[in-house]
Ligand code: FAD
C-alpha cells in the first residue's frame with residue numbers, strides 16, 4: 001500500500017514546515033510536505049501574521065487620512081471605509097504569497113501532498129484526504145510542524161459568528177459597532193487596533209491586571225496608554241464567566257472585584273492564547289513525549305524527539321509562538337537530519353506587536369532580570385527628542401536598553417515607537433554578538449533617523465546621551 005518513499009516527510013506547511021522542506025531539498029534530500037489546507041503558509045500566511053498586517057496597514061492609512069493628514073496641510077474630504085474592498089486586498093496579498101511558496105516548492109522539487117498526516121510508525125506517515133481516502137508514505141526522517149490553534153474558553157464557546165477567533169476577525173464583512181475582545185495579548189491589541197481605527201467601540205477584557213503580561217512592564221504600559229488615547233478601552237482584572245445570544249448581539253458576563261458586569265457586543269473575539277496541535281498525530285504510541293500541561297512536544301536542543309529520526313518544530317515545541325522562530329527551527333531541523341548541530345537561541349528571538357506605536361523586544365525584561373538577581377543599568381531615550389520622529393509627527397514611545405551592571409553587555413532592548421519592528425533588527429544583531437552598550441554608543445548612526453534614538457539610549461546607559 002506504500003505509495004512512495006522519501007528521505008524526509010514533513011507534516012505541516014506553515015513557516016516551520018515549508019522552510020524545513022526547502023532547506024532539506026537544498027541539502028539534496030527527497031522531500032514530501034503533507035498539509036491539510038489547500039494552500040501552503042500555515043496559520044501565519046492564511047489566518048495570522050500576513051492578513052493581520054495587511055489590515056493593520058489599511059486601517060492605519062484610514063486613520064492617517066481621517067485624523068492626521070490635516071497636520072501636514074493635506075486636505076481631503078472625509079474618508080469612507082469599504083470593508084469588503086479592504087478584505088479583498090488582504091486576500092489577494094495572501095493568495096500571492098501562497099502562490100509564491102507553491103512556486104518555491106516546484107523549484108525545489110518538493111512533493112506536496114494535500115491531506116491530514118498521521119505518524120503510524122517511526123518511518124511511516126498515513127495521509128487522509130478530504131474524501132476520507134487513506135494512503136501511506138515512507139520516510140527515513142519525519143519533521144512534525146503542525147503548529148497551533150486558538151485556545152478556547154469553555155464558558156464562552158466560539159460559534160464562528162458572534163463569538164469568534166482571530167481567523168474570523170480577519171474577515172468581518174462590516175465594522176462591528178461594539179466589539180468585545182477577550183485577552184489583552186498580541187492578537188487582542190493588534191485586532192483591537194484594527195477595528196478601533198475603523199470605528200468600532202472596542203472593550204478589551206483581560207483577566208490579569210495589565211496588558212501583555214509577559215512583556216517589559218514599563219514598555220507595555222506605555223503602549224497601553226497610547227492605545228487608550230486612540231480609543232481602545234481596557235478592563236483589567238476582569239474574568240469572563242459566560243455569554244449568551246440576545247437577538248443580533250452577544251452579552252458577555254464578567255466578574256471584577258466581586259462585582260458582576262455585562263458587556264453587549266455585535267461580536268466577541270476570543271484571543272486568550274494558542275495551543276499546540278499535538279493531539280491525534282499518533283506520536284505518543286511511538287514513545288514521543290507530549291507535555292500534558294502545555295501540549296508541547298518535547299525535543300532536545302537539536303529539535304529531535306525521543307524517537308531519533310523524528311523532529312518537531314515551531315509552535316508545537318517550547319519557545320515563543322512566532323513565525324520567525326518556527327522558520328529558524330525549520331532550517332535547524334533540516335540541517336540536523338544530516339548530522340548538523342544547528343540550534344536556535346531563544347534569547348535572541350525578537351518579538352513585535354504591530355500596533356501604532358509598535359512594541360518590539362529582544363532579550364530580557366526588567367522583571368526577568370530582577371527575578372534572576374542580575375544587576376543591570378538602564379538607558380532610555382524618548383522619541384520626542386528624536387528629530388526624525390518629530391518630522392514624522394510620531395513622537396510617542398522610547399527606546400529602553402538594559403545592560404549588565406558590571407560588564408555593560410546588552411541584556412535586553414525594548415522599543416515602543418514608530419517602526420519599532422524595523423529598528424529591533426539592529427538590537428538583535430548586537431545582542432547576538434554579545435555587544436556592550438558602549439559598542440553601540442560608539443557606532444555612527446545616520447542622521448536624521450529613528451535609529452539615532454537607539455544609539456542615544458545606549459549612550460544613556462552611561463548617562464552621556466546628547467539630545468536629552
Ligand atoms: P502553523 O503556521 O500553524 O502551520 C502548521 C500547519 O500544519 C497548518 O497549515 C495546519 O493546517 C497544518 N496541519 C496541522 N495538523 C496537520 C496534520 N495532522 N496534517 C497535515 N497538516 C496539518 N507570528 C509572528 O512571528 N509575527 C506575526 O505578526 C504574527 N501574527 C499572528 C497573527 C495572528 C492572528 C495569529 C493567529 C498568529 C500570528 N503569529 C505571528 C504566530 C504565527 O502565525 C505562528 O507562530 C506560526 O504560524 C507558527 O508556524 P508553524 O509552522 O509552527 O505552524
Ligand code: NAI
Nearest residue numbers: 183184185186187188205206207271272273274321352353
Ligand atoms: P497571548 O498569549 O498573546 O495573550 C493572551 C492574553 O489573554 C493574555 O494577556 C492573558 O492573560 C489573557 N487571558 C487568558 N485567559 C483569559 C481569560 N479567561 N479572560 C481574559 N483574558 C485572558 O495570546 P493571543 O493574543 O491569543 O495570541 C496567541 C499567540 O499568537 C501570541 O502569544 C503570539 O505568540 C502569536 N501572535 C503573534 C503576533 C505577532 O508576532 N505580532 C500577533 C498575533 C499573535
